[in-house]
Amino acid sequence: MSSKPTGTSGVEHHHAHHFRSAGHEFDTAKLGMWVFMVQEILFFSALFVAFFIFRQKYYVDFHEASLELDWIMGAVNTVILIVSSFTVARAISSAQKGNTEGILENLIYTLLCSGGFLVVKSIEYSSKVHHGLFPFEIFGLKWNVEAFAEHPQARLFFILYFLMTGLHALHVVVGAGLFVWLYRRAKRGEFGPAYYTPLEMTGLYWHFVDLVWIYLFPLLYLVG
């Protein structure tokens, strides 16, 4: 990771006229982002609460079902996301120090991590489909009743598993798209100490994605 400041410390930024200053504009953007984060918590909370409640009700079935998940892959994904949170934080501090090389490098690492996460996820998903553990009867797929003949509520576990990790994976895909956009802007020299708001906002979003996974992993894979 290069640490010598290069390039664009002298980036000009003209804040929108209805703000007192660039600082005011930044703080406003940040507040808006935090409010969005609150919404995201509530967005995921519906599924989390459903999972908690039904896990209590059908404890045995859920436990049996969760044994089917590969916790090693889950742990790998956890590490990948923690690394990506770290690299996105490094990208932002690079911008704050006027180090464009640092921004670009760390954005690439973050993108690689999000790609890695999605690769592991698709391996997991395809394995489930292969074993007939995809609980929705669409695309001609059928739920494998024999696999959990004595634990009928295992299907509910898998419904929640796919909904929760699927919603999360969707957020990862969106995040990856945002990082590509940020990379292109950084390459054009748009970010520096005077202006790095989009980086900061996307960083917050990405840390939230990491937060959700920090809870999903133990809940689904370890103590489900």
Place this chain on the structure above:
Amino acid sequence: MSQYNENEEDQHEHHILSNKTGMRVFLLLLFLTFITVITAKFTHFGSFNFLIAMLIATAKAAAVMAYFMGLKYDTTVNRLYFLSGFLFLGAFLILTGADMWSRPPEMRVTGPVIKVVAGQGPSFNRPFEPSAEILAHGKKLYIENACQTCHGEDGVNILPQARNFKKSEGWKNGRRTSEIVYTLVNGIAPLMNAYPTLSTTDKLALAHYVHTFNPDPVPADDAESFKRVGVDPTKDDGGLAAAVEARETMPVDFAVERYMEK
């Protein structure tokens, strides 16, 4: 970072996460992940597993929020906003859980069928004959089951299609005690409900109470009609103490749904 602080009111510094702090938080997160896996998979804390896993996850979350998301260096307002989200999540979880697990067995969300001895309520000898005690019990049930909402508190029907208990005409199943019990067992389409949650003794008590509205004498009953509703008139207690009947329990929300469907 003076470009951000042109104005007096925006004089706060934008905190830069140092390499050192960032690296330390990163390593802490990796370490806590390792601990999570070890405690869940390779130790035996039994039912504490869940709590431990959630506590470690919260510690990791706190580290990400404080340092990577910068809440430690941010304004109080932003901290309050974000943490309020978790407060609402907590309210959602706790209130839902409290509702579900504070219900007594007969009010659970999925109501079980419980087997009860048929003789519930005050003990009745010859329950096909009224007594003051039976009538008082019947009156209590009449109100508890909201019979008066259609049949009136004095037996005169409020609902036009409901039976007027003061009159002797139009009783679709008949006016005999056993026949009133039969109506309570099966209902009458489209508007009169069946009452499967009432025991047979309760239904008999209600039938006796309904008789009190009508000045005409109660028509004579017979053994066949009683047997049809599970009462044995040759026995003193109608055979009800010894009989075991399955009583459906009706969970509150399902009852509401059925009521709405009507």
